[in-house]
Amino acid sequence: MTPSDDDLNGLLKTWTAPKSPDSLERRIRRGYRERMRSRTKARRWTARLLPIAGKLAGAMAAAVVLLAVITQAFPQSLNLFVPPGSIMIESEFLEYRDDGSVAVTEYRTSSLRRPTANGVMADGGETVLSRSFPGHPLRTAAGDLIDPMLAIFPRAHRLIDPLLYKGFTRQFFMQVGQKTADRIRNGCTPTTLGGRPMTVIGHETILGYATTVSQSAPEVGAFRLTLWFAPQLDCHPLASKLGWVQADGAVVVASGWRALKVTSR
Amino acid sequence: MPEPTDEALLALAGESETAFLLLFERHREVIFRVALRLTNSFAAAEDITQECFLGLLDTPRRFDPAKGPLRTYLYGAVRNLARKHHGLLDGDVELEDAEIDDGAELPRVFLQQEQSQVIQQAISDLPLPQREALVLFQYEELALEEIAAILGIEVGAVKSRLHRARARLKRILTPYFQGSNAR
Numbered sequence: 266m267t268p269s270d271d272d273l274n275g276l277l278k279t280w281t282a283p284k285s286p287d288s289l290e291r292r293i294r295r296g297y298r299e300r301m302r303s304r305t306k307a308r309r310w311t312a313r314l315l316p317i318a319g320k321l322a323g324a325m326a327a328a329v330v331l332l333a334v335i336t337q338a339f340p341q342s343l344n345l346f347v348p349p350g351s352i353m354i355e356s357e358f359l360e361y362r363d364d365g366s367v368a369v370t371e372y373r374t375s376s377l378r379r380p381t382a383n384g385v386m387a388d389g390g391e392t393v394l395s396r397s398f399p400g401h402p403l404r405t406a407a408g409d410l411i412d413p414m415l416a417i418f419p420r421a422h423r424l425i426d427p428l429l430y431k432g433f434t435r436q437f438f439m440q441v442g443q444k445t446a447d448r449i450r451n452g453c454t455p456t457t458l459g460g461r462p463m464t465v466i467g468h469e470t471i472l473g474y475a476t477t478v479s480q481s482a483p484e485v486g487a488f489r490l491t492l493w494f495a496p497q498l499d500c501h502p503l504a505s506k507l508g509w510v511q512a513d514g515a516v517v518v519a520s521g522w523r524a525l526k527v528t529s530r
Numbered sequence: 531m532p533e534p535t536d537e538a539l540l541a542l543a544g545e546s547e548t549a550f551l552l553l554f555e556r557h558r559e560v561i562f563r564v565a566l567r568l569t570n571s572f573a574a575a576e577d578i579t580q581e582c583f584l585g586l587l588d589t590p591r592r593f594d595p596a597k598g599p600l601r602t603y604l605y606g607a608v609r610n611l612a613r614k615h616h617g618l619l620d621g622d623v624e625l626e627d628a629e630i631d632d633g634a635e636l637p638r639v640f641l642q643q644e645q646s647q648v649i650q651q652a653i654s655d656l657p658l659p660q661r662e663a664l665v666l667f668q669y670e671e672l673a674l675e676e677i678a679a680i681l682g683i684e685v686g687a688v689k690s691r692l693h694r695a696r697a698r699l700k701r702i703l704t705p706y707f708q709g710s711n712a713r
Contacts, residue, residue: 285558294551300584
């Protein structure tokens with residue numbers, strides 16, 4: 266015979282749980298005191314470390330400012346940190362305005378590590394040594410502070426600008442290095458760039474270096490990129506232009522970049 | 531002088547051992563009892579009760595008075611710790627019906643045992659989700675809505691678990707009833 270609900274309830278009530286043992290209170294007291302002790306220790310350490318951390322931060326800020334002052338006074342000093350064999354490029358970034366004028370938005374001096382198939386571009390290739398932004402003194406000052414530090418401690422890029430380097434793994438740069446090596450072998454004629462087909466449209470000489478001019482296909486509504494690759498400089502471009510393809514097929518050039526001086530170390 | 535609320539004691543617990551112990555005294559029996567019934571182990575119930583209260587010190591902000599009283603929060607904490615004791619991680623679901631052995635019977639040796647031991651064993655043999663619902667409803671006399679909030683399920687699911695738990699207990703305990711009626 267299956268028991269009724271009342272039978273079951275009656276039976277279930279017979280299981281009474283015992284009271285908690287007295288030892289539990291002792292355990293709780295001990296646990297409480299241990300946690301409070303470790304918390305006090307943590308607070309004490311924080312109190313000790315905070316002033317040191319503050320001093321350290323102050324010293325680092327002073328070092329950054331000092332570095333900026335030295336590199337402003339002696340711009341050549343940064344060359345000490347450029348690896349031998351690097352290409353040094355002074356360049357300008359251009360903005361093509363609607364009224365037909367062209368404005369320089371940035372002057373930049375960079376060193377480029379020579380890319381090879383074994384992936385020496387793993388640190389990112391370009392190291393900016395100095396920058397100036399015409400008409401933007403604050404931005405220029407920020408660059409004066411940050412760029413020397415990044416030039417001397419290239420890996421600091423990853424700390425200061427994690428977003429930029431997120432996903433830029435060693436493997437990625439290895440692939441870039443290998444692609445560049447392939448490009449050098451075939452005379453700087455990339456067939457694609459960023460997934461877009463590229464065509465060689467001519468050859469020009471810039472600053473005494475022969476270049477191969479490659480251009481992406483003109484797709485309406487998309488950008489058209491033109492690059493001047495120098496085979497002698499491991500296919501590093503010496504100029505670039507970015508334009509937007511209009512509905513009628515015309516291209517409105519928006520921005521560009523060109524090398525002003527190239528030297529090798 | 532009115533007694534301090536749980537919230538007030540909890541706010542002071544990090545600074546005052548007395549406040550913490552007051553809070554502990556207020557809830558220790560309930561928490562220990564539930565832990566014992568969910569684990570069927572005296573040692574585990576002690577550990578769980580201790581961890582439950584000391585956990586309040588580590589993460590006091592996890593308790594949100596807007597969501598319910600401290601007692602309800604502690605029930606949830608006990609339940610989570612009991613699940614860990616049973617080797618379940620957060621989010622793990624223990625099978626309920628699949629593992630029920632329909633032919634399960636009370637071993638004959640049980641008939642000679644104390645009644646409360648028989649019940650204890652029968653409840654321990656319930657799948658954990660059913661045991662949780664039964665302990666909170668039958669022994670803690672919580673409302674279905676409160677149990678649903680603690681277990682993070684719908685009221686309907688609580689009812690269903692209770693129904694299955696009771697059906698299983700009736701089936702398993704039938705020989706015991708027969709035996710006890712005959713005696």
